[in-house]
Structures are given as structure tokens and as C-alpha cells.
Amino acid sequence: MLVALILLWALLSTMSDLVASPAESLSALMDRFADGSIYRHLNATMQAVAIGFLIAAAVGFPLGYAIGRSKFLGAVFDPLVAGAFAIPRVIFFPILLQIFGVGVGAQSAMAALAAVFPIMVSTTAGVRAINPLLPKLARSLSLSPLQTVTKIYVPAMAPSLMVGIRIGFSIAFINVIIAEFFAARAGLGLLALRAYGMLDLPTMYGIIVLLAAIALIGNLALWAVERRLGNKQL
């Protein structure tokens, strides 16, 4: 599959001057690594993804859990969350720029804002899918509130938590790149767009390949963890 894609890419590059060949792109990318100029951008992007994801997780997991467990919160937040899903989060980016200024802060905030929803939704669904007897069992065995969470809720919800983490990571990554396309001081998205502006096609294609590779590897790793958990649960 991957080989076929690269072959197709190579074929296209021979037919058009607007497509850099895989070899050119790779060497342009290597040059960027060799002279160290890429690290600033790579760091900016990864930092924004990490900060954004962590904020989304710190807000999304507890909030999703609370919405799932409380009837009242469920009644209040379910329609809000469902409605908010229809709004493209990226339209708020200009406001985030106003607040945080151009930089990693705005990128991170964008990622957090976007990733918090899938994390919250899958956590809520996970709590609601828990066998209602398990809390009763926990009470009858006199589990402490902490034990109830760590020994019952978290393991019972592990698959949906992992889905939340995986989707949250993807969404955070996507939104950081989109945000970098709009306005950024550093970042791989910015770098790709700059290369486009300067018609430095090998670099542009090289960065795109790098981004795709990061997304793919990150997602596959999380997916593998998810599957292992799933197997354990059967």
C-alpha cells in the first residue's frame, strides 16, 4: 500500500514540474535536519500538540466522566455537546490569536479546544456503558471512592478512554497544523506553507511526508495499545 503510493507519487513527479520527486523531497528534508533549521519548527509543532492534548485530556476526561455519571449534568451538557459538535472549532482561531497572540500558545489552545470534544464524548459513552452492577458490587465490598475509580471505573472504561486518547491526539495534531497555516511564528505547518510560497517544492513535499509519518506512527502506536486492551477484555 505504502509502496504503491510512493510509486504513484514518483510517477506523477515525472509528469509534472509542480510535483517534487520522492528522492528530491527526502533529500530536502534531510538537509533541513542536517543544518538543524527544522528543529525549531518541529519543536513548536510537537509542543503545541502535547500541550493542547494534555489540556484537552485534563478537562475532557473528568468532565466526560462527570457528565456520564450525573443525570443532571447529562441533561445539561448532552445537548450542548451535541450542538457544539456541529461548529467547526477552527473558526474560533482568530479569537485565540487575540487572546494568546501569534505563537505556540494560540496553537496549543486551538488543539485543546478541538480535542476536548472527542475525549469528553468517548469518556461519557464509556461511563454510561459500564455494567450498573459494578458500582453496586463496589459498594457491597466497601471499596473507597479512590478504589472504585481505579479498580472499577478506569479498567472498565479503558477501551473508551483509549479511543478518546487516540482520536484526541489526531484532532490535536490536525488543528495545530491548520492553526500554523493561518498564523504562527514557528511550526511544521508554517514551514510547509513558506516553502510553498517560495516554490521550494522539495521542502514542501518533504514536510508533508514528515507530518504524515508523525500522524501515522502516533496513531498506529495508540491503536496497537487499544487493541491489546481490547483483547484483554474480550
Place this chain on the structure above:
Amino acid sequence: MSHISPIDSVGHDSDVVFDNIGMTFGTGTGSTQAVANVSGAIPEGKFVSVVGPSGCGKSTLLDMVGGLLKPTQGTVSINGETVTGPRKDTAMVFQEDSTLHWRTVLDNVAFGLEVKGLPKTERYESARRMIELVGLSGFEDHRPGQLSGGMKQRVAIARALAMEPRVLLMDEPFGALDQQTRQFIGRELLHIWEKTRNRVLFITHDIQEAVYLSDEVWVMSARPSVVKEVVTIDLPRPRPEGTHSLPRFRELEDHLWALVKVEAEKTLGPGARLA
């Protein structure tokens, strides 16, 4: 205090004692009285079943002994101590599957002991004993997803037994199983119980099951429910296969049926027909 409680007439301090308990859910005009004025005792080493029409508060009764519900009237006491919350010396088995799907059978059975803080070797040792007792040897490393419904219930029973409870509370534990599995596992429960002899409070819809297993069957009335009659099951123990066809078994079963039928008709309204 010179107050003479019905405990004196119905049981000893070491028993599980229901002292005129009642349970009302909700308040004001929307309230329902589920249980009214139940008194009785489960003596040491006795197997007591509770039968009665659907919704008569059988499970409520059990939850009150388990400390999951507080009676709105009267008290439940075990060994002379009023039950105020879940206790270490009671253990529950529920009707539906309550196994922890991410744990192996061994870790499921050891779960209660783990929560209690028992070291790994000790809890595994007693979990293995219980697994053998319920006939699941060889399945220690399986996960509940790989087991049948009947086997999962055995895991839940083993988990409860591992706690070495003075009182075993079983809320229609075989209710979700098919008839064949149900009879088979009922026989096994009896074998196990004959070895452990803890007190059992067993809720069931199945009158035959109640007669076969119990020393006493309490018949609950329709809501607000009271114990309408305590039927002593005077069949000799151990009860081998074939007990079901003893004339005395039939007599007891018919008698209980008649009692339950009257109550069920009250719940379902006049003219309701039962099988």
C-alpha cells in the same frame, strides 16, 4: 431500657435479625411502601429463601442486610450489631453478570480479598480453593468473556465465598440462567453450602429451587410486603438427586405455590391467571 424487642421471640443475638423493618421509597403522596413490618431471623448455619410476587420487595430486603439500603423503619442486625452500611462479614451475589471483564477468573475471585488488603500469595491461595470448590479449576487464567453465563455466576459465587462471609446474600443468582444450568448449579451450590454452612439469604422466583435448597422459605405478601408465612422445609439433608420427587417435596411445593399464587393475584389484579 425495658423495651422488649421481638428479637427475643424470633432469634438470638448471633443471628441475622430483622426487627420490624420497613422501607418506604420517596416521600409524601408519591411515596411507595415497599416493605412493611418484617420481623424474623436467620439462625446460624441456616439457608433461608425468600419467595413472593414480583416487586414485593424481596431484593429490597436483601439490600438492607447487605447495608446498601437503610430501612426507613426498624433495624437489621447481625450478631447483635445494627447494620449501618456494607459489612465485611456479608457478601453478595447478584442476578446479572457482575464479573470484572478485564480480570482473569483468578483475579476476579481474589478481588474482594485484594480490596481487603490481603497479600497476593494469601489471596490467590484462597481464591484457588474457591475456584476448585465451584468447579472452575483449569479456568483460572480465562477471562469472563470466554466463559458461559453459568460459569460467570460461579465466578461471582466464588468471589463472595472467598470473603468467608457469615452471611451470604444471593439475589436471584440463577435467575438469568437457562433451566438446565440452573438446576445443575443449584445442586452444586447445595454441595458447597453443606461444606461451608454459612447463613444464606436467597432470593428467588423459583419455588422448586427454594424448596430444594432451603431450611426455611419465607413467603412475602404483595406490597407493602410482610412475611406472610415461614415454611420450614423438613426434608432431610444431604439432599441427593431424586429429592425433587419425594412426596413431601411435592407437598411443600404445592403449599408454597398456593401461598404465592394468592399474593401474585393481588398484585396482578383479580382474574389474573398463573400457570
